Amino acid sequence: MSGIKEKVSYIQGLADGLNITDEATAKVLKAIIKTLEDMADIIEEHDECIDELDDCIEDICDELDDIDEYLFDDEDEDEDDECDFFEAECPHCGEMIYFDNQLSEKMEELICPNCNESIIEDIEEDEE
Numbered sequence: 116m117s118g119i120k121e122k123v124s125y126i127q128g129l130a131d132g133l134n135i136t137d138e139a140t141a142k143v144l145k146a147i148i149k150t151l152e153d154m155a156d157i158i159e160e161h162d163e164c165i166d167e168l169d170d171c172i173e174d175i176c177d178e179l180d181d182i183d184e185y186l187f188d189d190e191d192e193d194e195d196d197e198c199d200f201f202e203a204e205c206p207h208c209g210e211m212i213y214f215d216n217q218l219s220e221k222m223e224e225l226i227c228p229n230c231n232e233s234i235i236e237d238i239e240e241d242e243e
């Protein structure tokens with residue numbers, strides 16, 4: 116991970132090789148190394164926690180992306196599509212009628228409001 120424990124062990128080895136005769140100096144050095152070891156332990160623990168949190172945040176972001184896609188996908192399509200209605204001329208009375216594209220899945224149900232005739236069926240008949 117951070118490799119800080121290995122560095123502390125290396126310093127410990129160097130200190131062991133010094134053969135310090137002064138007791139006070141040896142005591143201070145030992146205390147410093149002990150503190151470094153404690154810090155290395157804490158840093159390693161924190162690194163593990165941060166990794167776990169990273170994974171959690173990544174999962175949450177993925178879920179949010181999915182939710183965002185689910186909630187706003189249709190809206191985005193509408194924004195991209197400037198023409199969200201279509202127009203048709205009634206073959207019976209010649210009236211120009213505008214329909215919302217969202218209704219297009221129910222095209223067979225489209226009725227001219229002017230003469231109450233079905234528009235789509237007649238257009239298809241005209242094309243044949």
Ligand SMILES: [Zn+2]
Nearest residue numbers: 205208227230
């Ligand atoms: Zn009509």
